[in-house]
Amino acid sequence: MTELLLILVPLAAAAVAVLWPYDRTRPWFLPATGLAHVLLAFGLMLRPPEAPFHAWFGYDPLARAVLPAVSLLFLGCAAYGVPYLRLRAERSNRVFVAGFLAALGLMSAAHMARHLGLLWIATEAVTLSSVPLLHFNNTPRAFEATWKYLLVGGTGIALSLLGSFCLGYASLQGGGTGDLTFTALMAQGTGLSRPWVLIAWVLLLVGYGTKMGLAPMHTWKPDAYGEAPGIVGAMLAGGVTTVAFTALLRVRGVVDAAGAGAVASRTLLVIGLFSTLVAALFLLSTRDFKRMLAYSSVEHMGILSLGAALGGAGLWAAFFHVWNNSMTKGALFLSAGNIRRAAGGRTIDEVSGMAILTPHSAAVFVAGLFAVTACPPFGPFFSELLMVKSAFAAGHGWAAAFFLGCLLLAFFGLTRVVFAIVYGRPRQLAREMDPRFRETLAVIVPPLGLLLLTLWLGVATPDALRAAWTAAVRQLTPTP
Amino acid sequence: MNDLLNLLIGLAMGLNLVALGTSRLPSLIRIAALQGMVLGIMPLVMEHELRVMLLAVAVATVSMKGLVIPALLRRAMRTANIDRDLDPLIGFLPSLLLGAAGMIGAVVLARRLPLRPEHHESLLVAGALASVLAGLLLLIGRSKAISQVCGYLILENGIYLFGLLLIHSTPLLVEGGILLDLTVAVFVIGIIVDRIQRAFDSLDTRKLTVLRE
Numbered sequence: 001m002t003e004l005l006l007i008l009v010p011l012a013a014a015a016v017a018v019l020w021p022y023d024r025t026r027p028w029f030l031p032a033t034g035l036a037h038v039l040l041a042f043g044l045m046l047r048p049p050e051a052p053f054h055a056w057f058g059y060d061p062l063a064r065a066v067l068p069a070v071s072l073l074f075l076g077c078a079a080y081g082v083p084y085l086r087l088r089a090e091r092s093n094r095v096f097v098a099g100f101l102a103a104l105g106l107m108s109a110a111h112m113a114r115h116l117g118l119l120w121i122a123t124e125a126v127t128l129s130s131v132p133l134l135h136f137n138n139t140p141r142a143f144e145a146t147w148k149y150l151l152v153g154g155t156g157i158a159l160s161l162l163g164s165f166c167l168g169y170a171s172l173q174g175g176g177t178g179d180l181t182f183t184a185l186m187a188q189g190t191g192l193s194r195p196w197v198l199i200a201w202v203l204l205l206v207g208y209g210t211k212m213g214l215a216p217m218h219t220w221k222p223d224a225y226g227e228a229p230g231i232v233g234a235m236l237a238g239g240v241t242t243v244a245f246t247a248l249l250r251v252r253g254v255v256d257a258a259g260a261g262a263v264a265s266r267t268l269l270v271i272g273l274f275s276t277l278v279a280a281l282f283l284l285s286t287r288d289f290k291r292m293l294a295y296s297s298v299e300h301m302g303i304l305s306l307g308a309a310l311g312g313a314g315l316w317a318a319f320f321h322v323w324n325n326s327m328t329k330g331a332l333f334l335s336a337g338n339i340r341r342a343a344g345g346r347t348i349d350e351v352s353g354m355a356i357l358t359p360h361s362a363a364v365f366v367a368g369l370f371a372v373t374a375c376p377p378f379g380p381f382f383s384e385l386l387m388v389k390s391a392f393a394a395g396h397g398w399a400a401a402f403f404l405g406c407l408l409l410a411f412f413g414l415t416r417v418v419f420a421i422v423y424g425r426p427r428q429l430a431r432e433m434d435p436r437f438r439e440t441l442a443v444i445v446p447p448l449g450l451l452l453l454t455l456w457l458g459v460a461t462p463d464a465l466r467a468a469w470t471a472a473v474r475q476l477t478p479t480p
Numbered sequence: 481m482n483d484l485l486n487l488l489i490g491l492a493m494g495l496n497l498v499a500l501g502t503s504r505l506p507s508l509i510r511i512a513a514l515q516g517m518v519l520g521i522m523p524l525v526m527e528h529e530l531r532v533m534l535l536a537v538a539v540a541t542v543s544m545k546g547l548v549i550p551a552l553l554r555r556a557m558r559t560a561n562i563d564r565d566l567d568p569l570i571g572f573l574p575s576l577l578l579g580a581a582g583m584i585g586a587v588v589l590a591r592r593l594p595l596r597p598e599h600h601e602s603l604l605v606a607g608a609l610a611s612v613l614a615g616l617l618l619l620i621g622r623s624k625a626i627s628q629v630c631g632y633l634i635l636e637n638g639i640y641l642f643g644l645l646l647i648h649s650t651p652l653l654v655e656g657g658i659l660l661d662l663t664v665a666v667f668v669i670g671i672i673v674d675r676i677q678r679a680f681d682s683l684d685t686r687k688l689t690v691l692r693e
Contacts, residue, residue, distance in 0.1 A: 117650060121658060124665065131668050140679040144688040146672055147625070154632060154665060155619060161658065162612065162639045168646045173594055178649025193594055 002049060003059035003112065006040050006067070009033060010105030014098045026097050027085040030078035033101055034071070037108075041071040046464055055181050056115045065472035066246055067111040069323040070239045072453065073330045074104050076446045077231040080334050083442035084231060087341070088136075095132045102129045103235065110243040116164045116180040119247055123211060124157050126240055133232040134224055145220075145227035152220040153210060160207020160247075163200045167254065170196035185254045186478070192258040201264055204251045205271070212244035214271050214305060215278035218298045222286075225294035226346075230337025233290065237297040237333065238326035245304050245322065249315075252308065253476045261311075268309035273399060275302030276406040283413025287347045290340065292417045293332055296372055299410050300325045303384065306403060310390050311477065317386035319469040320461070324379035327454040328372045334447035335364040339421065342437040348417055353426035358437070360444045362422045364451055369418045371454045373411045379457035482601055485525050489607040492518050492637065493583060496614035499634060500579040501572055503565060505627060509553050512630045515611075515637050516545025522644060537655065541640075544659070549633065552670045553626055559674065567684075570621030582613035604645055611638025623686050625673045629666065636662055 013033040020026050045064045053060055059067070081100070085093045106129055110122035127150075134149055135142040164180070171185060172178040173193035179185070185192070210217040225233045248268075255264045279299035286292050300321070307318025338361035343351040355362045371378035374385075384407070391400035457465075495515045502508050520542030523534055568575065586609035593605065615635025619628050643655070676688075 117655075117658065124662075128664055128668050131672070135672070135675070143672065143676050143679045147676055147685070147688060150665075150669055150672060151619070151628060151632070154669070155616070155635065158632070158635055158639055162608075162642060165639065165642045165646055168649065169642075172646065172649060173596055178646055180650065195594055199593075 001051075001054075002040075003044055004057060006037065006044070006059065006108040006112065007057070007105050009036055009040065010101045010108065014101035014105065017098045017101055018094060020094075023089070023093055024086075026093055027082045029097055030081045030100060031075065033104065034075035034078035037104060038068070038071045038075050041068040045468055053114060055183070056118055057109065057112045058114050059112055060114065061468065061471035061475040062246060062249065063111045065319045065468045066242055066322050067108060069326040070107055070111070070242050071104075073234065073238045073326040073450070076330045076334070076450045077234050079449075080337075080443060080446040081231050083440065084229065084337070087437075091136075091138075096136050099129050099132045100231075100235070103133070103239075107239050107243050111246055114182050116167060116182065116185070116251075119250065120157075120161050120164050123160070123208070123243055123247060126243060127153050127157060127211070130232070130236065130240065133235075134228045136229055136232070137227065139227070142227045145223040148220045149224045152217070156207050156210025156217060158207075159203050159210075163203030163205075163207055163251075166196050166200035166203060167192075167251070169193075170200060170258070182250050182254060186257040189257040190259045192254075194258065194260065197255060197258045197260055198263065201251070201255050201260065201267070205248065205267060208244045208247045208251070209271065212241050212248065212301050212304075213294075213298050214301050215275040215298055218275070218278070218301075221298060222282075222291040222294040225297065225333075226288060226291040230333045230340070233293065233337075234330045234333035237293065237329040241297065241301055242322055242326065245301070245308075245318075248305075249308060249476060256477065265309045265311060268305050269396070269399060272302045272305030272307075272309055273402055273406070275299065275305065276403060276410070277302075280406040280409035280413065283410050284416075286413070286417065287349060289348070289351070289417050289421055290336055290346055292414065293329070293336060296332075296410070296414060297325075297329065299406070300329075300372075302406075303387065303403075306391070306399070307383075307387050310387065310394050310396070312473065313390035313393070314387055315473050315476065316469050317383050317390060319472055320386065320457075320465075321380065321383035323457055323465070324371075324383050324454060327450045327457065328368055328378070328380060330450040331364060331447045331454065332368040332372060334443075334450070335361045335368060338437070338439065338443055338447075339365060342439075343421070343427075345427070348420040350427060351421045352424035353422075355422045357426050358439050360439050361447070364444070364447045366418060366422055367451055368447070369414055371451065373414055374407065377455065377458050379454045379461075382458050382461070485522060486601070486603045488518050488522055488525065489603040489641065492641070493603075493607050493610050496583070496611055496634065497576060497579050499630070500575045500614055500617060503568075503572060505557060505566055505624065506554070508566065508627055508630045509550050509557070512633045512637075513546050513550035515634065516549070517542050519637050519640055520545055522641075523647060526644065526647060537659070540659065545633070545637070549666050552666070553629060556670055556673050556677070557626055559677070566622055566624060566627050568621055569623055569686075570617065575617055575621050578617055579610075579614050582617070583610040586610040586613065599645060604641055608638045608642035611635070611641060614638075623684055625676060625685055628685065629669055629673065632669070633666070 017029045106126045113119035135146040168178050168180050170192040174191040176188045213221040252264050276299050279295045282295045304318050307314045339354050342358045345351045374380040388400045492515050499511045524538050587606040590606035615631050618631025
């Protein structure tokens with residue numbers, strides 16, 4: 001039962017944070033909880049308890065393969081949160097800290113959910129708990145972004161509930177009991193009614209795909225990421241998207257078992273390639289560096305979907321990529337937050353010369369750019385290389401070629417924006433910023449740490465992680 | 481028994497069309513509330529014997545969907561002091577026609593899907609699909625924030641209808657959790673509506689256009 005602590009510790013911390021009377025010390029709840037969560041997540045990954053999984057919640061191989069990445073990202077964001085919230089001392093951080101902690105607990109719950117209904121409840125709860133985080137800045141733009149997030153995300157998540165019900169009905173129609181645990185659904189396998197499984201798959205793909213930000217359901221993403229504070233953007237791009245991806249993988253396991261795996265793979269392949277294409281095209285035209293990160297996230301979700309479509313080695317690469325995505329997005333969003341704060345602007349028309357004003361953040365940002373565009377020796381290079389290899393091995397040569405073309409376009413788009421804001425001479429707007437934003441260690445170490453983790457993942461992928469990913473692949477595809 | 485249930489579902493489907501055709505915000509809220517109440521009493525009609533938990537779920541649904549949420553929306557409408565007319569992005573007649581076509585499509589589709597013997601005569605699947613479509617139409621076709629929330633409520637009602645197919649097999653705990661989540665969602669939406677009103681001095685979502693490429 002120790003694994004339930006992964007859910008309960010953050011939720012309890014959130015409750016205490018609500019009651020905590022001091023605004024100055026409340027932010028320290030974030031790193032303290034983050035550290036506890038990281039220790040728990042890694043401890044349980046390396047030494048899994050012997051007891052069989054609870055039917056509803058369990059730290060099963062799939063959760064073990066991805067949740068520690070989210071946990072690490074949270075710790076990085078939490079450490080950054082302390083100096084960030086000190087800068088924003090004019091506002092009460094009660095709701096923000098509590099919402100952030102609750103989001104961690106609910107994300108753990110969603111990763112560990114082994115019941116279709118509970119998975120949905122946890123995912124929806126994550127969405128709701130991140131609403132106050134999104135409009136923390138309280139500007140009209142932030143409310144506009146929140147509204148779109150709620151409406152588009154809410155509709156998507158409602159459709160995934162309908163899909164969950166359809167899958168339940170597939171079980172009933174096939175003579176089952178309508179038990180919605182994934183174990184029971186997978187055990188029923190081909191006994192599930194095929195038409196209902198297909199309807200369920202489409203609805204669940206649209207629903208959780210919206211949450212994940214796959215094109216064409218990605219429209220809320222640039223707005224939300226652009227307006228949210230850096231740490232929230234990082235958590236959304238590296239944590240919430242992982243929740244949705246894990247959910248899709250669990251559902252896909254059931255669809256596979258029901259004998260419709262080929263259909264699922266084909267849809268994932270198409271939607272993945274479409275997402276990378278859409279992201280690449282928007283990256284070529286965007287002028288705002290925070291929205292740029294959102295399109296980059298759409299691209300990486302496309303990559304994950306592609307990996308899931310390939311199955312086997314591709315799926316293993318997708319787990320690898322989940323880690324890389326979380327770490328690089330953390331480094332990029334946090335350093336972009338620093339740059340945004342010092343520059344006082346957010347588009348390449350307003351911002352330039354950040355290498356002079358914030359040299360450390362700019363360095364992390366540029367290194368993060370090379371990481372996210374899959375330059376060696378960063379982790380994403382290796383995961384994407386594996387994916388391309390497995391695409392060729394699976395006979396999807398044209399898909400791999402198309403994918404590489406999109407990556408190249410995305411590279412052009414990203415470098416265009418990043419170098420425009422980093423080089424050149426500082427603009428008037430930034431020189432007038434008062435008080436001057438100082439690059440203290442507290443705001444540099446978290447993004448730098450996440451960046452170094454990306455590097456480490458690429459150069460020396462730990463064997464424990466490799467084993468965890470292999471176990472997760474085996475869980476999803478029981479018969480090799 | 482089944483006839484009574486079908487009558488209620490038919491009523492809910494009719495309300496979809498009324499919602500699509502109405503041009504006033506207060507009546508749209510009233511229709512969504514009424515539909516919620518009709519849905520709330522359905523579990524009682526479906527069961528042969530009354531159980532305490534079932535009764536509790538029914539009471540909770542009726543009071544949430546029928547009373548609390550509409551009251552919240554009405555309050556938001558009053559404090560926002562907005563124009564009570566709905567200006568549609570998709571006109572009333574086209575949306576009515578689309579809604580009616582969707583309803584027919586839903587009935588046809590429901591007949592073609594494999595259903596369990598006890599659901600053959602029931603309109604549940606057709607009603608669910610028709611409501612989901614009507615909700616989506618309202619979400620897309622109306623510009624005021626509150627009317628979009630009503631669309632979202634009708635969409636949810638459709639999903640709730642579908643959930644009734646599984647009422648014997650899903651644990652009540654899960655159903656309760658789903659209901660709670662949906663309620664909180666609408667609460668949160670209500671709060672954001674209020675904030676949008678203060679920030680933009682309007683609830684017309686067409687004004688939310690700062691963020692674009």
